[in-house]
Amino acid sequence: MRQSQLFTKTRREAPADEVSKNAQLLIRAGFVYKEMAGVYAFLPLGLRVLENIKNIVREEMNAAGGQELIMTALQRKELWEKTDRWSDEKVDVWFKSTLSAGGDVGFAWSHEEPISDMMKGYLESYRDLPVYVYQFQTKLRNELRAKSGVLRGREFVMKDLYSYTTDAAQHKEIYEAMIQAYQNVYRRIGLGDITFLTFASGGAFTQFSHEFQTVSDVGEDIIYIDTEKRIAVNKEVYTDEVLAHIGLEKEKLIEAKSIEVGNIFDFGGSKSEQLGLMFKDETGALKPVYLGSYGLGITRVMATIAEVMSDDKGLVWPEGVSPFRYHLVSLAGADETLRARADQLYDTLTEAGISVLYDDREQRAGEKFADSDLIGIPFRIVVGKNSTDTSFEVVTRSSGETRTMSKDELLQHS
RNA sequence: CGGGGUGUCGUAUACCGGUAGUACGCUUGAUUUGGGAUCAAGUAGACAGGGUUCGAUUCCCUGCACCCCGACCA
Numbered sequence: 001m002r003q004s005q006l007f008t009k010t011r012r013e014a015p016a017d018e019v020s021k022n023a024q025l026l027i028r029a030g031f032v033y034k035e036m037a038g039v040y041a042f043l044p045l046g047l048r049v050l051e052n053i054k055n056i057v058r059e060e061m062n063a064a065g066g067q068e069l070i071m072t073a074l075q076r077k078e079l080w081e082k083t084d085r086w087s088d089e090k091v092d093v094w095f096k097s098t099l100s101a102g103g104d105v106g107f108a109w110s111h112e113e114p115i116s117d118m119m120k121g122y123l124e125s126y127r128d129l130p131v132y133v134y135q136f137q138t139k140l141r142n143e144l145r146a147k148s149g150v151l152r153g154r155e156f157v158m159k160d161l162y163s164y165t166t167d168a169a170q171h172k173e174i175y176e177a178m179i180q181a182y183q184n185v186y187r188r189i190g191l192g193d194i195t196f197l198t199f200a201s202g203g204a205f206t207q208f209s210h211e212f213q214t215v216s217d218v219g220e221d222i223i224y225i226d227t228e229k230r231i232a233v234n235k236e237v238y239t240d241e242v243l244a245h246i247g248l249e250k251e252k253l254i255e256a257k258s259i260e261v262g263n264i265f266d267f268g269g270s271k272s273e274q275l276g277l278m279f280k281d282e283t284g285a286l287k288p289v290y291l292g293s294y295g296l297g298i299t300r301v302m303a304t305i306a307e308v309m310s311d312d313k314g315l316v317w318p319e320g321v322s323p324f325r326y327h328l329v330s331l332a333g334a335d336e337t338l339r340a341r342a343d344q345l346y347d348t349l350t351e352a353g354i355s356v357l358y359d360d361r362e363q364r365a366g367e368k369f370a371d372s373d374l375i376g377i378p379f380r381i382v383v384g385k386n387s388t389d390t391s392f393e394v395v396t397r398s399s400g401e402t403r404t405m406s407k408d409e410l411l412q413h414s
Numbered sequence: 415c416g417g418g419g420u421g422u423c424g425u426a427u428a429c430c431g432g433u434a435g436u437a438c439g440c441u442u443g444a445u446u447u448g449g450g451a452u453c454a455a456g457u458a459g460a461c462a463g464g465g466u467u468c469g470a471u472u473c474c475c476u477g478c479a480c481c482c483c484g485a486c487c488a
Contacts, residue, residue: 011425011438011439012425012438012450013425013426013427013438015425016420016425016427016481017420017479017480017481018480019482036480037480037481044461056425060435085453090488092486093486093487109488141487143486144485144487145484145485146415147482152487175433192457236429260487263488265488284436293488331447331448333446334447335447362447363447363450364446364447364448364450364451365448365449366447366449366450366451367449367450368448368449368450369448369449369450370449370450372451373449373464382448383450386448
Protein backbone atom coordinates (compact mmCIF):
# COMPACT_ATOMS: atom_id res chain seq x y z
CA MET A 1 0.00 0.00 0.00
CA ARG A 2 1.32 3.36 -0.97
CA GLN A 3 1.02 5.74 1.94
CA SER A 4 0.19 8.58 -0.41
CA GLN A 5 -2.99 6.63 -1.24
CA LEU A 6 -3.76 5.36 2.26
CA PHE A 7 -6.80 6.85 3.92
CA THR A 8 -5.44 8.00 7.21
CA LYS A 9 -4.06 11.06 8.87
CA THR A 10 -1.65 11.22 11.73
CA ARG A 11 -1.87 13.95 14.33
CA ARG A 12 0.84 15.59 16.29
CA GLU A 13 -1.40 15.99 19.31
CA ALA A 14 -4.07 13.84 20.88
CA PRO A 15 -7.58 15.22 21.35
CA ALA A 16 -8.01 16.89 24.73
CA ASP A 17 -10.97 14.70 25.58
CA GLU A 18 -9.01 11.46 25.41
CA VAL A 19 -6.97 10.60 28.45
CA SER A 20 -6.36 6.92 27.95
CA LYS A 21 -3.15 6.05 26.19
CA ASN A 22 -4.68 3.49 23.87
CA ALA A 23 -7.23 5.94 22.48
CA GLN A 24 -4.72 8.78 22.25
CA LEU A 25 -2.25 6.72 20.26
CA LEU A 26 -4.80 4.95 18.08
CA ILE A 27 -6.41 8.27 17.17
CA ARG A 28 -3.12 10.09 16.64
CA ALA A 29 -1.80 7.31 14.42
CA GLY A 30 -5.00 7.20 12.41
CA PHE A 31 -6.22 3.72 13.40
CA VAL A 32 -9.55 4.68 14.93
CA TYR A 33 -12.07 7.50 14.83
CA LYS A 34 -14.16 8.40 17.80
CA GLU A 35 -17.84 8.59 16.97
CA MET A 36 -19.05 9.21 20.52
CA ALA A 37 -18.17 8.19 24.06
CA GLY A 38 -17.24 4.52 24.03
CA VAL A 39 -17.91 4.12 20.32
CA TYR A 40 -15.04 3.98 17.87
CA ALA A 41 -14.85 3.42 14.13
CA PHE A 42 -11.92 1.48 12.74
CA LEU A 43 -10.06 3.11 9.87
CA PRO A 44 -8.05 1.13 7.29
CA LEU A 45 -4.97 0.74 9.48
CA GLY A 46 -7.02 -0.21 12.52
CA LEU A 47 -9.16 -2.59 10.52
CA ARG A 48 -6.06 -4.40 9.28
CA VAL A 49 -5.01 -4.96 12.89
CA LEU A 50 -8.47 -6.18 13.84
CA GLU A 51 -8.52 -8.57 10.90
CA ASN A 52 -5.09 -9.90 11.80
CA ILE A 53 -6.21 -10.57 15.35
CA LYS A 54 -9.41 -12.17 14.10
CA ASN A 55 -7.51 -14.41 11.72
CA ILE A 56 -5.27 -15.68 14.48
CA VAL A 57 -8.29 -16.35 16.66
CA ARG A 58 -10.11 -17.94 13.72
CA GLU A 59 -7.24 -20.31 13.03
CA GLU A 60 -7.07 -21.40 16.65
CA MET A 61 -10.82 -21.83 16.96
CA ASN A 62 -10.95 -23.86 13.76
CA ALA A 63 -8.03 -25.99 14.93
CA ALA A 64 -9.97 -26.78 18.10
CA GLY A 65 -12.97 -27.87 16.06
CA GLY A 66 -14.90 -24.62 15.99
CA GLN A 67 -17.11 -23.65 13.07
CA GLU A 68 -17.71 -20.02 12.27
CA LEU A 69 -21.15 -18.55 11.81
CA ILE A 70 -22.74 -15.22 12.57
CA MET A 71 -25.82 -14.53 14.63
CA THR A 72 -28.10 -11.52 14.44
CA ALA A 73 -27.78 -8.14 16.08
CA LEU A 74 -31.54 -7.89 16.68
CA GLN A 75 -32.94 -10.23 19.28
CA ARG A 76 -36.37 -11.33 20.45
CA LYS A 77 -37.78 -10.15 23.73
CA GLU A 78 -39.68 -13.41 24.30
CA LEU A 79 -36.52 -15.46 24.18
CA TRP A 80 -34.78 -13.42 26.83
CA GLU A 81 -37.88 -13.50 29.00
CA LYS A 82 -37.56 -17.29 29.10
CA THR A 83 -34.28 -16.99 30.95
CA ASP A 84 -35.47 -13.97 32.89
CA ARG A 85 -32.83 -11.65 31.48
CA TRP A 86 -34.99 -9.19 29.51
CA SER A 87 -35.82 -6.74 32.30
CA ASP A 88 -33.56 -3.77 32.88
CA GLU A 89 -33.34 -4.77 36.52
CA LYS A 90 -31.76 -8.08 35.57
CA VAL A 91 -29.56 -6.83 32.72
CA ASP A 92 -28.80 -3.14 32.91
CA VAL A 93 -26.87 -2.82 29.64
CA TRP A 94 -29.74 -3.47 27.24
CA PHE A 95 -30.31 -1.28 24.24
CA LYS A 96 -33.94 -1.84 23.26
CA SER A 97 -36.25 -0.66 20.56
CA THR A 98 -39.67 -1.39 19.13
CA LEU A 99 -40.63 -2.61 15.70
CA SER A 100 -42.79 -0.32 13.59
CA ALA A 101 -44.97 -3.35 13.00
CA GLY A 102 -45.31 -3.82 16.75
CA GLY A 103 -43.25 -5.73 19.28
CA ASP A 104 -40.05 -5.23 21.19
CA VAL A 105 -36.53 -6.10 20.14
CA GLY A 106 -33.21 -5.96 21.94
CA PHE A 107 -29.82 -5.17 20.47
CA ALA A 108 -27.30 -7.90 21.01
CA TRP A 109 -25.19 -7.53 24.13
CA SER A 110 -24.61 -11.32 24.29
CA HIS A 111 -25.70 -14.30 22.23
CA GLU A 112 -26.02 -17.30 24.55
CA GLU A 113 -29.79 -17.26 24.49
CA PRO A 114 -30.41 -16.86 20.76
CA ILE A 115 -27.69 -19.24 19.66
CA SER A 116 -28.76 -21.89 22.15
CA ASP A 117 -32.40 -21.43 21.24
CA MET A 118 -31.50 -21.86 17.59
CA MET A 119 -29.72 -25.08 18.45
CA LYS A 120 -33.02 -26.65 19.52
CA GLY A 121 -33.74 -27.21 15.86
CA TYR A 122 -30.41 -28.86 15.20
CA LEU A 123 -29.39 -30.80 18.30
CA GLU A 124 -31.77 -33.64 18.97
CA SER A 125 -29.64 -36.73 19.46
CA TYR A 126 -26.35 -37.54 21.16
CA ARG A 127 -25.26 -38.24 17.57
CA ASP A 128 -25.53 -34.52 16.85
CA LEU A 129 -23.04 -33.68 19.58
CA PRO A 130 -20.60 -32.21 20.23
CA VAL A 131 -20.97 -28.94 18.33
CA TYR A 132 -18.65 -25.96 18.65
CA VAL A 133 -19.72 -22.78 16.91
CA TYR A 134 -18.37 -19.29 17.12
CA GLN A 135 -18.71 -15.86 15.65
CA PHE A 136 -17.13 -12.46 15.54
CA GLN A 137 -19.89 -10.06 16.48
CA THR A 138 -20.35 -6.47 17.44
CA LYS A 139 -21.77 -6.37 20.94
CA LEU A 140 -23.83 -3.38 22.03
CA ARG A 141 -23.93 -2.57 25.70
CA ASN A 142 -25.56 0.46 27.23
CA GLU A 143 -22.84 1.02 29.79
CA LEU A 144 -23.53 3.72 32.32
CA ARG A 145 -20.05 4.99 31.82
CA ALA A 146 -17.69 4.33 28.95
CA LYS A 147 -14.07 4.53 29.98
CA SER A 148 -10.48 3.76 29.13
CA GLY A 149 -10.84 4.54 25.43
CA VAL A 150 -11.21 1.48 23.25
CA LEU A 151 -10.74 -0.83 26.25
CA ARG A 152 -14.29 -0.52 27.47
CA GLY A 153 -16.79 0.79 25.00
CA ARG A 154 -20.50 0.57 24.38
CA GLU A 155 -19.85 -1.11 21.06
CA PHE A 156 -17.11 -3.64 20.59
CA VAL A 157 -16.16 -6.71 18.61
CA MET A 158 -16.01 -10.00 20.44
CA LYS A 159 -15.32 -13.57 19.45
CA ASP A 160 -17.74 -15.84 21.23
CA LEU A 161 -17.68 -19.58 20.91
CA TYR A 162 -20.34 -21.89 22.33
CA SER A 163 -19.78 -25.55 23.01
CA TYR A 164 -22.65 -28.03 23.04
CA THR A 165 -21.74 -31.37 24.53
CA THR A 166 -23.44 -34.38 26.04
CA ASP A 167 -22.01 -34.23 29.52
CA ALA A 168 -19.32 -32.93 31.83
CA ALA A 169 -16.71 -35.33 30.52
CA GLN A 170 -17.20 -34.33 26.90
CA HIS A 171 -17.33 -30.71 27.96
CA LYS A 172 -14.03 -31.01 29.76
CA GLU A 173 -12.30 -32.00 26.54
CA ILE A 174 -13.31 -28.90 24.64
CA TYR A 175 -12.80 -26.73 27.69
CA GLU A 176 -9.19 -27.88 28.01
CA ALA A 177 -8.72 -27.49 24.26
CA MET A 178 -10.04 -23.94 24.52
CA ILE A 179 -7.61 -23.05 27.28
CA GLN A 180 -4.81 -24.23 25.03
CA ALA A 181 -6.26 -22.38 22.01
CA TYR A 182 -6.54 -19.16 24.00
CA GLN A 183 -2.97 -19.44 25.16
CA ASN A 184 -1.91 -19.97 21.57
CA VAL A 185 -3.81 -16.83 20.58
CA TYR A 186 -2.20 -14.63 23.21
CA ARG A 187 1.23 -15.97 22.38
CA ARG A 188 0.74 -15.37 18.67
CA ILE A 189 -0.56 -11.83 19.07
CA GLY A 190 2.40 -10.96 21.28
CA LEU A 191 0.79 -10.83 24.71
CA GLY A 192 1.76 -14.32 25.84
CA ASP A 193 4.39 -13.33 28.37
CA ILE A 194 2.12 -11.03 30.33
CA THR A 195 -1.19 -12.86 30.00
CA PHE A 196 -2.22 -15.37 32.65
CA LEU A 197 -4.85 -18.04 32.95
CA THR A 198 -6.80 -16.80 35.95
CA PHE A 199 -9.27 -18.44 38.29
CA ALA A 200 -12.32 -16.23 38.65
CA SER A 201 -15.87 -16.37 39.89
CA GLY A 202 -18.13 -18.77 38.09
CA GLY A 203 -21.21 -16.73 38.83
CA ALA A 204 -24.41 -18.63 39.36
CA PHE A 205 -23.40 -21.66 37.33
CA THR A 206 -20.14 -23.11 38.59
CA GLN A 207 -17.58 -22.48 41.25
CA PHE A 208 -15.02 -21.05 38.84
CA SER A 209 -14.72 -19.57 35.45
CA HIS A 210 -11.39 -18.93 33.83
CA GLU A 211 -10.26 -15.56 32.70
CA PHE A 212 -7.25 -14.56 30.70
CA GLN A 213 -5.73 -11.50 32.28
CA THR A 214 -3.05 -9.27 30.77
CA VAL A 215 -0.96 -7.40 33.29
CA SER A 216 -1.37 -3.64 32.94
CA ASP A 217 -1.79 -0.72 35.29
CA VAL A 218 -4.85 0.47 33.39
CA GLY A 219 -6.62 -2.82 34.05
CA GLU A 220 -9.78 -2.95 36.14
CA ASP A 221 -9.04 -6.27 37.77
CA ILE A 222 -6.60 -7.28 40.46
CA ILE A 223 -5.01 -10.69 40.23
CA TYR A 224 -2.48 -12.72 42.22
CA ILE A 225 0.05 -14.41 39.98
CA ASP A 226 2.16 -17.50 40.47
CA THR A 227 4.87 -16.70 37.93
CA GLU A 228 6.30 -20.23 37.96
CA LYS A 229 3.05 -22.03 37.29
CA ARG A 230 1.93 -19.11 35.11
CA ILE A 231 -1.54 -19.06 36.60
CA ALA A 232 -3.32 -16.46 38.66
CA VAL A 233 -6.29 -15.93 40.91
CA ASN A 234 -8.70 -13.05 40.59
CA LYS A 235 -9.15 -10.98 43.73
CA GLU A 236 -12.87 -11.77 43.67
CA VAL A 237 -12.16 -15.39 44.62
CA TYR A 238 -8.89 -14.85 46.45
CA THR A 239 -9.44 -16.84 49.66
CA ASP A 240 -7.38 -19.38 51.54
CA GLU A 241 -9.91 -22.03 50.67
CA VAL A 242 -9.66 -21.31 46.96
CA LEU A 243 -5.87 -21.17 47.04
CA ALA A 244 -5.77 -24.54 48.74
CA HIS A 245 -8.21 -25.95 46.19
CA ILE A 246 -6.03 -24.79 43.28
CA GLY A 247 -2.80 -25.63 45.06
CA LEU A 248 -1.21 -22.21 45.18
CA GLU A 249 0.93 -20.86 48.00
CA LYS A 250 0.08 -17.38 49.13
CA GLU A 251 3.71 -16.40 49.71
CA LYS A 252 4.60 -17.02 46.07
CA LEU A 253 1.89 -14.85 44.61
CA ILE A 254 2.44 -11.40 43.14
CA GLU A 255 -0.34 -8.85 43.04
CA ALA A 256 -0.95 -7.01 39.78
CA LYS A 257 -3.59 -4.97 38.00
CA SER A 258 -4.76 -6.56 34.81
CA ILE A 259 -7.04 -6.34 31.80
CA GLU A 260 -9.50 -9.15 31.21
CA VAL A 261 -8.85 -10.18 27.62
CA GLY A 262 -10.79 -13.42 27.66
CA ASN A 263 -13.29 -15.34 29.78
CA ILE A 264 -14.44 -18.92 29.43
CA PHE A 265 -17.46 -20.38 31.17
CA ASP A 266 -18.93 -23.71 32.11
CA PHE A 267 -22.72 -23.33 32.12
CA GLY A 268 -23.53 -26.94 32.77
CA GLY A 269 -27.04 -27.98 31.83
CA SER A 270 -29.10 -25.41 33.67
CA LYS A 271 -29.44 -22.83 30.90
CA SER A 272 -30.33 -25.55 28.42
CA GLU A 273 -33.09 -26.69 30.71
CA GLN A 274 -34.43 -23.13 30.91
CA LEU A 275 -34.46 -22.89 27.13
CA GLY A 276 -35.61 -26.44 26.50
CA LEU A 277 -32.43 -27.43 24.68
CA MET A 278 -32.58 -31.19 25.20
CA PHE A 279 -31.19 -34.24 23.44
CA LYS A 280 -31.81 -37.97 23.58
CA ASP A 281 -28.94 -40.12 24.79
CA GLU A 282 -28.14 -43.69 23.75
CA THR A 283 -30.91 -45.04 25.96
CA GLY A 284 -33.49 -42.64 24.60
CA ALA A 285 -33.51 -40.57 27.78
CA LEU A 286 -34.01 -36.82 27.42
CA LYS A 287 -31.14 -34.76 28.83
CA PRO A 288 -30.17 -31.10 28.79
CA VAL A 289 -27.32 -30.21 26.47
CA TYR A 290 -24.18 -29.27 28.36
CA LEU A 291 -23.17 -25.69 27.51
CA GLY A 292 -19.92 -23.77 27.60
CA SER A 293 -19.17 -20.27 26.41
CA TYR A 294 -15.85 -18.74 25.49
CA GLY A 295 -15.40 -15.00 24.96
CA LEU A 296 -12.44 -13.08 23.63
CA GLY A 297 -12.60 -9.32 23.09
CA ILE A 298 -11.07 -8.56 19.72
CA THR A 299 -11.17 -4.77 19.98
CA ARG A 300 -10.13 -4.95 23.60
CA VAL A 301 -7.10 -7.02 22.66
CA MET A 302 -6.15 -4.39 20.10
CA ALA A 303 -6.48 -1.65 22.70
CA THR A 304 -4.52 -3.71 25.20
CA ILE A 305 -1.64 -4.09 22.76
CA ALA A 306 -1.72 -0.35 22.10
CA GLU A 307 -1.69 0.24 25.83
CA VAL A 308 1.07 -2.13 26.95
CA MET A 309 3.38 -2.35 23.93
CA SER A 310 3.70 1.34 23.05
CA ASP A 311 6.46 3.79 23.95
CA ASP A 312 6.80 7.56 24.04
CA LYS A 313 7.10 7.72 20.26
CA GLY A 314 3.98 5.78 19.50
CA LEU A 315 2.58 2.34 18.87
CA VAL A 316 4.71 -0.80 18.66
CA TRP A 317 2.81 -3.61 16.95
CA PRO A 318 3.90 -7.20 17.47
CA GLU A 319 4.65 -8.94 14.17
CA GLY A 320 1.57 -11.13 14.38
CA VAL A 321 -0.93 -8.29 14.34
CA SER A 322 0.84 -5.36 12.69
CA PRO A 323 -1.09 -3.77 9.84
CA PHE A 324 1.98 -4.26 7.64
CA ARG A 325 5.20 -6.21 7.97
CA TYR A 326 7.45 -3.49 6.59
CA HIS A 327 7.29 0.25 6.56
CA LEU A 328 9.28 1.24 3.50
CA VAL A 329 10.26 4.85 4.01
CA SER A 330 11.59 6.54 0.92
CA LEU A 331 13.77 9.61 1.40
CA ALA A 332 14.22 9.96 -2.35
CA GLY A 333 12.91 13.47 -2.65
CA ALA A 334 13.83 14.61 -6.16
CA ASP A 335 16.48 11.92 -6.55
CA GLU A 336 15.18 9.71 -9.37
CA THR A 337 17.69 6.96 -8.66
CA LEU A 338 16.55 6.59 -5.07
CA ARG A 339 12.91 6.78 -6.08
CA ALA A 340 13.39 3.99 -8.61
CA ARG A 341 15.21 1.93 -6.01
CA ALA A 342 12.38 2.33 -3.51
CA ASP A 343 9.74 1.64 -6.16
CA GLN A 344 11.52 -1.49 -7.21
CA LEU A 345 11.89 -2.81 -3.67
CA TYR A 346 8.22 -2.11 -3.01
CA ASP A 347 7.23 -4.03 -6.13
CA THR A 348 9.53 -6.95 -5.30
CA LEU A 349 8.24 -7.32 -1.74
CA THR A 350 4.62 -6.84 -2.70
CA GLU A 351 4.83 -9.37 -5.51
CA ALA A 352 6.29 -11.83 -3.00
CA GLY A 353 3.12 -11.45 -0.97
CA ILE A 354 4.71 -9.46 1.84
CA SER A 355 2.66 -6.60 3.22
CA VAL A 356 4.42 -3.27 2.89
CA LEU A 357 3.34 0.24 3.69
CA TYR A 358 5.34 2.37 1.26
CA ASP A 359 5.82 5.95 2.39
CA ASP A 360 6.19 7.48 -1.05
CA ARG A 361 5.05 10.93 0.09
CA GLU A 362 6.93 14.17 -0.57
CA GLN A 363 7.34 14.92 3.14
CA ARG A 364 10.65 15.57 4.81
CA ALA A 365 12.58 12.86 6.59
CA GLY A 366 11.77 14.02 10.10
CA GLU A 367 8.06 13.93 9.56
CA LYS A 368 8.23 10.55 7.87
CA PHE A 369 10.24 9.05 10.70
CA ALA A 370 7.94 10.52 13.30
CA ASP A 371 4.91 9.12 11.49
CA SER A 372 6.62 5.78 11.12
CA ASP A 373 7.40 5.61 14.82
CA LEU A 374 3.83 6.59 15.64
CA ILE A 375 2.24 3.98 13.36
CA GLY A 376 4.52 1.34 14.82
CA ILE A 377 5.13 -1.20 12.05
CA PRO A 378 7.75 -3.75 13.28
CA PHE A 379 10.42 -3.14 10.63
CA ARG A 380 11.29 0.06 8.83
CA ILE A 381 13.26 -0.06 5.62
CA VAL A 382 14.85 3.28 4.86
CA VAL A 383 15.74 4.03 1.27
CA GLY A 384 18.05 7.01 1.27
CA LYS A 385 21.70 7.86 1.32
CA ASN A 386 22.58 4.74 3.36
CA SER A 387 21.02 2.33 0.88
CA THR A 388 22.41 0.76 -2.26
CA ASP A 389 20.80 -1.34 -4.96
CA THR A 390 21.56 -4.43 -2.93
CA SER A 391 21.60 -3.43 0.71
CA PHE A 392 19.04 -1.65 2.81
CA GLU A 393 18.93 -0.01 6.18
CA VAL A 394 16.39 -1.77 8.42
CA VAL A 395 15.29 -0.41 11.80
CA THR A 396 13.45 -2.56 14.31
CA ARG A 397 10.68 -0.49 15.84
CA SER A 398 10.64 -2.17 19.25
CA SER A 399 14.37 -1.97 19.97
CA GLY A 400 15.53 0.81 17.68
CA GLU A 401 18.24 -1.51 16.42
CA THR A 402 19.55 -0.72 12.93
CA ARG A 403 21.08 -3.25 10.58
CA THR A 404 21.80 -3.70 6.91
CA MET A 405 19.92 -6.32 4.96
CA SER A 406 19.95 -7.58 1.40
CA LYS A 407 16.84 -7.89 -0.71
CA ASP A 408 16.89 -11.64 -0.26
CA GLU A 409 17.08 -11.29 3.48
CA LEU A 410 14.13 -8.91 3.38
CA LEU A 411 12.19 -11.45 1.37
CA GLN A 412 12.98 -14.28 3.75
CA HIS A 413 13.12 -12.42 7.03
CA SER A 414 10.44 -13.60 9.36
C1' C B 415 -26.81 6.32 38.63
C1' G B 416 -23.94 9.51 42.82
C1' G B 417 -19.82 13.04 42.95
C1' G B 418 -16.31 16.32 40.36
C1' G B 419 -14.65 18.86 35.95
C1' U B 420 -14.61 20.80 30.85
C1' G B 421 -17.04 22.82 26.21
C1' U B 422 -13.18 28.80 21.78
C1' C B 423 -11.19 27.56 13.85
C1' G B 424 -10.10 20.53 11.61
C1' U B 425 -6.38 19.85 16.13
C1' A B 426 -3.96 22.05 20.53
C1' U B 427 -4.44 26.41 23.15
C1' A B 428 -4.53 32.20 24.87
C1' C B 429 -7.08 36.48 26.39
C1' C B 430 -11.31 39.16 27.67
C1' G B 431 -18.15 42.14 30.24
C1' G B 432 -16.63 46.26 24.65
C1' U B 433 -12.92 44.52 17.06
C1' A B 434 -11.44 36.66 19.60
C1' G B 435 -5.10 35.99 19.23
C1' U B 436 -1.25 32.14 18.56
C1' A B 437 0.76 27.35 16.88
C1' C B 438 -0.11 23.03 13.99
C1' G B 439 -3.15 21.54 9.88
C1' C B 440 -5.16 22.90 5.12
C1' U B 441 -4.66 26.18 0.18
C1' U B 442 -1.13 29.04 -3.09
C1' G B 443 3.96 30.46 -4.29
C1' A B 444 9.29 30.31 -3.40
C1' U B 445 13.49 28.09 -1.13
C1' U B 446 14.58 23.41 1.25
C1' U B 447 15.16 17.66 1.74
C1' G B 448 18.27 11.64 6.94
C1' G B 449 14.40 13.19 12.74
C1' G B 450 7.95 16.90 12.72
C1' A B 451 12.06 22.99 7.76
C1' U B 452 11.97 28.55 6.31
C1' C B 453 9.55 32.81 4.22
C1' A B 454 5.16 35.14 2.21
C1' A B 455 -0.03 35.27 1.31
C1' G B 456 -4.63 32.90 2.34
C1' U B 457 -8.51 29.59 4.91
C1' A B 458 -11.25 28.62 9.27
C1' G B 459 -13.84 29.26 15.55
C1' A B 460 -17.00 30.89 21.01
C1' C B 461 -21.98 23.48 22.07
C1' A B 462 -27.55 24.85 22.09
C1' G B 463 -31.49 27.66 24.28
C1' G B 464 -32.92 31.20 27.89
C1' G B 465 -31.64 35.11 31.51
C1' U B 466 -28.75 39.51 33.57
C1' U B 467 -26.55 43.79 30.98
C1' C B 468 -26.25 49.60 26.92
C1' G B 469 -23.29 45.40 25.37
C1' A B 470 -22.20 38.19 26.93
C1' U B 471 -17.52 33.87 24.08
C1' U B 472 -16.88 35.79 29.20
C1' C B 473 -21.62 36.16 34.60
C1' C B 474 -26.29 33.10 35.90
C1' C B 475 -29.93 29.05 34.65
C1' U B 476 -31.47 24.82 31.73
C1' G B 477 -30.31 21.25 28.20
C1' C B 478 -26.73 18.51 25.47
C1' A B 479 -21.86 16.55 24.79
C1' C B 480 -17.21 14.95 26.57
C1' C B 481 -13.59 13.58 30.55
C1' C B 482 -12.33 11.82 35.59
C1' C B 483 -13.51 9.20 40.57
C1' G B 484 -17.08 5.82 42.47
C1' A B 485 -20.87 2.28 41.52
C1' C B 486 -21.59 -1.31 37.59
C1' C B 487 -18.97 -4.93 34.39
C1' A B 488 -23.59 -12.85 33.07
